[in-house]
Amino acid sequence: MNARTSEELIRAEESLLAHNYHPLPVVVARAEGVWLEDVEGRRYLDMLAGYSALNFGHRHPALVEAAHRQLDRLTLTSRAFRNDQLAGFAEGLAALTGLEMTLPMNTGAEAVESAIKVARKWAYEVKGVAPDRATIVAAAGNFHGRTTTIVGFSSDPVAREGFGPFTPGFRLVPYNDLAALEAAVDETTAAVLIEPIQGEAGVVIPDDGYLAGVRELTRRAGALFIADEIQSGLGRTGTTLACDHEAVRPDAVLLGKALGGGIVPVSAVVARREVLGVLRPGEHGSTFGGNPLGAAIGSAVVELLSTGAYQRRAAELGEVLHDGLAALLDKGVTGYRCRGLWAGVDVDPAIGTGREISERLMQEGVLVKDTHGSTIRLAPPLTITREELESALATLATVVT
Incomplete structure (x- = not known):
């Protein structure tokens, strides 16, 4: 005791x-x-x-064993060097999600912030949006994290009040409203950032067809569909990703929470090659992102999910x-x-x-x-x-x- x-x-x-x-x-x-x-x-x-x-x-015995095994070998190199766990982790995430490249981070909020940076860079380099004009559309009732950028596009006054001024470049629309979303998307839109199910709002589930509608709308508009699956992903809803309920494949999926097995913080942006391919050395990073301990545990998590x-x-x-x-x-x-x-x-x-x-x-x-x-x-x-x-x-x- x-x-x-x-x-x-x-x-x-x-x-x-x-x-x-x-x-x-x-x-x-x-x-x-x-x-x-x-x-x-x-x-x-x-x-x-x-x-x-x-x-x-x-x-969980398999996750604790993976952590112990890696603790006895190597815990951190930083991304200044390569480690022998990261490639396998990325391969596993690609197979699990049907996407191609991984940007490993630590917390969920870091994954969201990273996705925002990547979406803006993609908008300028691939879509051709004028410099500093890129916008991102999010949904009211969202919870994507607690950083100052993220709370700036929250509709929760408890999350927002007292923390401004906020980062510009975000538009908020009602959740589960495709007409409102379509009205908000224009030539400056880099991405639509959506939770497939809004957890913090009270496990709010959109109408059937909403996620497929977001996918089609963003495809027509030449914008990215970023699904925040940090809470809803990795088996929670009865499928690997909540987007799987509508057989929807976003351009980027944000993972976290369960990815670290409840042992260490592990998150990731998993996306199409064209999307994450806009990053070049020095433009983004994390000392602990992709560390071998987190990668080893993350790989064990992917292995648990691989059988379904x-x-x-x-x-x-x-x-x-x-x-x-x-x-x-x-x-x-x-x-x-x-x-x-x-x-x-x-x-x-x-x-x-x-x-x-x-x-x-x-x-x-x-x-x-x-x-x-x-x-x-x-x-x-x-x-x-x-x-x-x-x-x-x-x-x-x-x-x-």
């Missing part, structure tokens, strides 16, 4: 750490699979999975999740959106806010995360069993009914 209690550690955090998070009052000390244990030894079922960073659960077993599991258990939430409609739940093992659940505000519901679930041994208003998100590891998932749903039922 930890020598310090949860209360003592929470007080220390509140005193010493910036208050940019409002975590639930649970202090995790160890974890395995879908289970967490706090410093007092209480166990919790993880129904958040690190915002999809832990798609394969905590300390985790994607099938997410699809099958997603039906269990869907049915369990449907049974709660008008019984404390006013609405829900579910795709694979990912759901946004709207709880009757008379019962409590999303934060209050999350705290009640925590008391019952289930950990989730609230988002706006009375909405909570469910995103368990893809390794969860049917029995564990049904247990979590039963606990939710007792909390909201």
Whole structure:
């Protein structure tokens, strides 16, 4: 057991750490699979999975083994030198996504920032947009990260207020509205940046045909389609990528979170050769991007997904999740959106806010995360069993009914 209690550690955090998070009052000390244990030894079922960073659960044996093996050999060279893990990692991502080249980075926000730079460079060199005139169209309700550039095209006042002035060159349109998107795209448009499913907004799923419409619209306009699959990708929705539900292949896909196996931060821009081919030495970089430890773990993640077993599991258990939430409609739940093992659940505000519901679930041994208003998100590891998932749903039922 930890020598310090949860209360003592929470007080220390509140005193010493910036208050940019409002975590639930649970202090995790160890974890395995879908289970967490706090410093007092209480166990919790993880129904958040690190915002999809832990798609394969905590300390997946294959990923831990890959990390240990690489730790004993080489962890970092920087991209000043080559390492023996990076080529295999890029080959795996190409095979997994059907795209051709990889720009390895670390965090999801870095992948988004990198894609913005690449899209602008492509617009000037390939499309022929006049210098400093390139625009990027994004959707309201988006969550692409927390950098000053990214929050500048957020529609969330909490993310934006107090952080301006913001980077120009972005246009915001309603999500799931092809007519509005078409009206915003013109000869200056370098790219349309879209989440196939908006996670932070409450797992908002667009109408069937929307992603295919974005693909066709950008193709006609000579603009890039960039899909931010940092949360939705790598098996979460029952397919490798959420775009696969409409058999859509974007020009660039942004990956992160689960790509590092919940062990180290790993992200990537994976794109057509024509797109990433605009970068030349010295124009972009990252000391840790493409490091051999991250590449080795990323390759192990790709290997886990290569059989399709985790994607099938997410699809099958997603039906269990869907049915369990449907049974709660008008019984404390006013609405829900579910795709694979990912759901946004709207709880009757008379019962409590999303934060209050999350705290009640925590008391019952289930950990989730609230988002706006009375909405909570469910995103368990893809390794969860049917029995564990049904247990979590039963606990939710007792909390909201």
